[in-house]
Amino acid sequence: MPDQEEVRVVVGVDTHADAHHVAVVSEYGRPLGDQEFRATDAGYRAIVAFARSYGEVAAVGVECTGSYGAGLTRLLRSEGLTVVEVNQPNRQHRRLKGKSDPLDAYQAAQAVLAERCTAVPKHKDGPVECMRLLRASRSSAMKSRTAAINQIRDIMISAPELMREKYRGMVTSAMIGTMARAKPAGHLADPVHVTAWTLKKLAKRYQSLTDEIAEADSALKELLDAYAPLLCDLPGVGVEVASQLLVTIGDNRERVGNEAQFAALAGVAPVPASSGKTSRYRLSRGGDRNANKALHHVVLVRMGSDARTKEYVAKRTHEGKSKREIMRCLKRYVARELYRQIMNPAPAPSIADVRRLRIQLGLTLQNAAAHLNQWPSYLSRLERGQSRNDALIAEYRRWLNDQERSANTPRSLALRDDEDARAFRSPSMAM
Numbered sequence: 286m287p288d289q290e291e292v293r294v295v296v297g298v299d300t301h302a303d304a305h306h307v308a309v310v311s312e313y314g315r316p317l318g319d320q321e322f323r324a325t326d327a328g329y330r331a332i333v334a335f336a337r338s339y340g341e342v343a344a345v346g347v348e349c350t351g352s353y354g355a356g357l358t359r360l361l362r363s364e365g366l367t368v369v370e371v372n373q374p375n376r377q378h379r380r381l382k383g384k385s386d387p388l389d390a391y392q393a394a395q396a397v398l399a400e401r402c403t404a405v406p407k408h409k410d411g412p413v414e415c416m417r418l419l420r421a422s423r424s425s426a427m428k429s430r431t432a433a434i435n436q437i438r439d440i441m442i443s444a445p446e447l448m449r450e451k452y453r454g455m456v457t458s459a460m461i462g463t464m465a466r467a468k469p470a471g472h473l474a475d476p477v478h479v480t481a482w483t484l485k486k487l488a489k490r491y492q493s494l495t496d497e498i499a500e501a502d503s504a505l506k507e508l509l510d511a512y513a514p515l516l517c518d519l520p521g522v523g524v525e526v527a528s529q530l531l532v533t534i535g536d537n538r539e540r541v542g543n544e545a546q547f548a549a550l551a552g553v554a555p556v557p558a559s560s561g562k563t564s565r566y567r568l569s570r571g572g573d574r575n576a577n578k579a580l581h582h583v584v585l586v587r588m589g590s591d592a593r594t595k596e597y598v599a600k601r602t603h604e605g606k607s608k609r610e611i612m613r614c615l616k617r618y619v620a621r622e623l624y625r626q627i628m629n630p631a632p633a634p635s636i637a638d639v640r641r642l643r644i645q646l647g648l649t650l651q652n653a654a655a656h657l658n659q660w661p662s663y664l665s666r667l668e669r670g671q672s673r674n675d676a677l678i679a680e681y682r683r684w685l686n687d688q689e690r691s692a693n694t695p696r697s698l699a700l701r702d703d704e705d706a707r708a709f710r711s712p713s714m715a716m
Contacts, residue, residue: 292311292312292339292340292341293311293312293340293341293342293343294309294310294311294312294317294336294339294340294341294342294343295309295310295311295312295342295343295344295345295346295394295397295398296308296309296336296342296344296345296346296394297309297310297345297346297371297389297390297391297392297393297394297395297396297397298332298345298346298347298348298354298357298390298393299348299386299387299389299390299393300324300347300348300349300352300353300354300357301324301353301386302324302353303323303324304321304322304323304324304328305321305322305323305324305328305332305353305354305357306319306320306321306322306386306387306389306390307319307320307321307322307332307335307336307390308387308390308391308393308394309335309336309339309394310391310394310395310398311340312343314398316391317339318339319387319390319391320335321386322335324353324356324357326356326360329356329357329360329361330360332357333360333361333364333366342366343367344366344367344368344369344397345361345366345367345368345369345397346369346370346371346393346394346396346397346402347361347368347369347370347371347393347406348371348372348373348389348393350368350370350406350407351406351407351409355409358406359409359410362408368405368406369397369402369403369404369405369406370402370404370405370406371393371396371397371402372396372402374388374389374392374393404540405537405539405540406540407535407536407537407540408535408536408537409535409536410536411536412508412511412512412536413512413531413532413534413535413536414536415508416505416508416509416528416531416532417532419501419504419505419508419528420501420505420528420529420532422497423497423498423501423502423505426494426497426498426501427498429490429494430491430494430495430498433487433490433491433494434457434461434491436487437460437461437464437484437487437488437491440480440483440484440487441484444480444484445476445477445480447477448477448480448481448484451463452464460488461488461491461492462488462492464484464485464487464488465485465488465489465491465492467481467484467485469481469482469485502524505524505528506524508528509524509527509528509531512531513527513531513627513630514630515626515630515632516530516531516623516626516627516630518626518632518673519583519622519623519626519673520583520586520590520591520672520673520674521582521583521584521585521586521587521590521591521619522583522623525579525582526579526582526583529575529576529578529579530551530576530579530623530627531627532575533550533551533573533575533576534547534550534627538627538628541624544620544621544624544625547620547624548617548620548621548624549569549571549572550572550573550576551572551573551576551577551579551580551620552568552569552570552571552572552573552574552576552577553568553569553572553577553580553613553616553617553620554568554569554572554617555567555568555569555613555617556568556569565610566613567613568613568616568617577616580616580619580620580623581612581616583619583623584612584615584616584619587615587619588612588615590663590674591674591676592674592676592677592680593674593676594615597611597615598611598615601614636667636668636670636678638682639667639668639678639681639682639685640668640669642682642685642686642689643668643685646685646688646689646692648685648688650664650665653681653684653685656684657677657680657681659677664681667681
């Protein structure tokens with residue numbers, strides 16, 4: 286047995302549901318030994334003892350740290366060992382060299398030793414893990430609710446005319462409520478009765494799933510308010526987007542070292558795609574596709590409501606860029622902004638003075654909306670802090686300040702005094 290004080294070893298683990306195969310190599314890549322262990326707490330501790338019997342453990346490469354290897358990863362961290370997440374072996378290498386549990390374990394160790402795998406696993410022991418679980422429950426409830434309403438609509442297509450006439454023209458919420466309150470009576474051999482009974486069951490399932498989704502949203506909002514309250518201040522970022530991005534990063538934010546790594550993790554890192562006289566970039570097709578979807582949602586919202594984004598789109602369109610290319614650029618910019626807000630949260634600028642100043646000046650939301658070319662409802666949400674648009678708020682505040690200065694000029698004050706005097710001399714005021 287090698288001297289433990291002189292030898293440093295690297296460990297690779299091929300994880301499975303019931304058993305893990307462990308391989309140990311020296312710091313020079315020489316295989317030292319491998320063995321299979323049960324995927325239990327006692328087995329995990331036996332893995333640690335087995336690895337340390339060959340020398341000082343420099344690092345442990347574990348496959349599937351978020352699923353089959355989650356329990357082992359937690360124990361290894363508690364023992365003070367460095368854990369590295371290892372991807373599954375290359376398929377081309379597998380075809381050439383073959384595949385077995387010992388081979389996969391040795392390849393995991395060699396990947397860590399060669400520094401081909403350097404990703405830090407997620408801790409999965411904090412509020413972000415709770416968000417992940419809530420999102421998993423919410424996602425399945427959303428799919429089941431969609432399946433339920435699709436079944437209802439399919440049944441209604443071939444339902445008896447009397448029943449179709451009863452629900453014709455109703456919006457979904459009213460139709461679901463009416464179906465759930467129905468009290469079908471009849472014989473089980475009667476298609477009309479069975480149709481009504483089935484629609485009632487599906488409607489009640491739809492309502493139950495809706496309540497479940499609302500509870501999950503409320504729990505996610507509560508976690509975000511406690512864990513990352515400022516993230517939703519950014520334009521286009523709501524509970525759904527914020528929770529997904531936090532789940533992508535994990536509880537240990539330090540695993541993502543800079544915004545370029547975050548962009549790669551979210552699948553928005555630019556990749557050269559030039560050929561001949563064409564010079565262009567495309568976005569990486571790797572990374573977390575759910576995070577990419579969240580960034581895509583933010584871009585779509587900002588292209589429709591954010592003044593700064595609209596100006597950028599108009600500028601790049603004038604330069605000859607296509608909508609798809611513009612959205613690629615915007616995704617990268619949004620990833621940079623969101624990464625900075627996650628790592629170094631900055632509160633939104635105070636807007637309490639805007640509404641108060643508008644009311645003091647006697648201006649309505651319609652007056653401001655006409656000048657700023659915005660919807661009054663959107664300005665109302667900005668004033669109440671329900672939406673964030675720093676550039677528009679700055680322009681809004683400048684316009685209100687200009688109105689205040691113009692209202693306080695000597696000519697304006699004189700006109701106001703004349704109006705007050707005429708009002709005082711009018712017969713209606715004398716009565």
